[in-house]
Amino acid sequence: MKQWYLFIAFFRVGMLGYGGGPSSIPLVHKEVVEKYKWMSDEEFGDVLALANTLPGPIATKMAGYIGYKVAGYAGLVNALLASIIPTIFLMILVLTSLSAYKDQPWVLGMTKAVVPVVAVMLAVLTWQFYKNGQKGLGWKVNLVLVIASLVIMEVLGLHPGILIAALLAWALFSPVKQKQKDKSAKEVAAAAERKMV
Template sequence: MMKHWHIFLAFFRVGMLGYGGGPSSIPLVHKEVVDRYKWMSEEEFGDVLALANTLPGPIATKMAGYIGYKVAGYAGLVNALLASIIPTIFLMILVLSSLSAYKDQAWVLGMTKAVVPVVAVMLAVLAWQFYKNGQKGLGWKVNLVLVAASLVIMEVLGLHPGILIAGLLAWALLSPVKKVEKNKTAEEVAAASERKMV
């Protein structure tokens, strides 16, 4: 029961504070899931984020649904989804009805414009954390090449990030490193069977 309460609290906080859409909620989900409750490692969160970016629909609900399911099954999935959308529904009704009366006021326009740099900083901090984690597994040279290639593919060529992720998955599956590890495993199995025979 406590696990469901924690799921609800985590995604309710994300829903309440994720002002500015899906991208602004990603660092909040990271804070709850990885730092506070430790339901996932940095690498697992990165994988979920990459997959959620390639699928259609709002990223916050996709991540909430998957993480809720991972932590507590189907009940966790429903709990996380409801917790992430209920605040948004109520805040939309409340804020839009009150702000519509003041939408031309300077303080309202300033408030909506001030969200953009805050979200940019939150995403930059999260991107830096992912970059540091990538260095552990890939080394700084490969990591830097992938960052540069990603920037060119998405910003210069204008391709969808899903194409980039599909290419990286294909590269990971077909890379010679994987084949060497498979051969090594086969050699270890053969050596182990020879030891059993002796």
């Protein structure tokens, strides 16, 4: 039954995610976090950050990872197929029919209407992440991170992947972590000495 739910969840995302990866992110969030509760908001944020740093379409990367997390390798294949099959059929159907009507006003209006819809969906998802960040970090730290991110991406023009890689490297090799490792190693050695005595 889990495979069926996985297929339906990503099939809906594939059907409704018109406009590419950014438009499908809120849909994946709704299915994975809100409806089926396969992940928490924090886990979803981590998956989204990781998917943004890797090359390729974000929707398929997220589908593959979430499918694997939920149901192993079979879930990975299931979620990937469910997310790309609707796109393949819709592309064939829509491109063949829209090419005949591409200059019609209703087709031009339909394609222009996608941009604000995607913008609103991304704004809602961003607001949800901001609210979740306030719970863990507090509003001051959260606001500083938002401003720093905007400056780094918009003013300095750095890709978010570079920032995430730098933060991961800092977290892995920071002196604070090394001090904690040294402290815990000393505590273990002291505990072992006490047991010997």
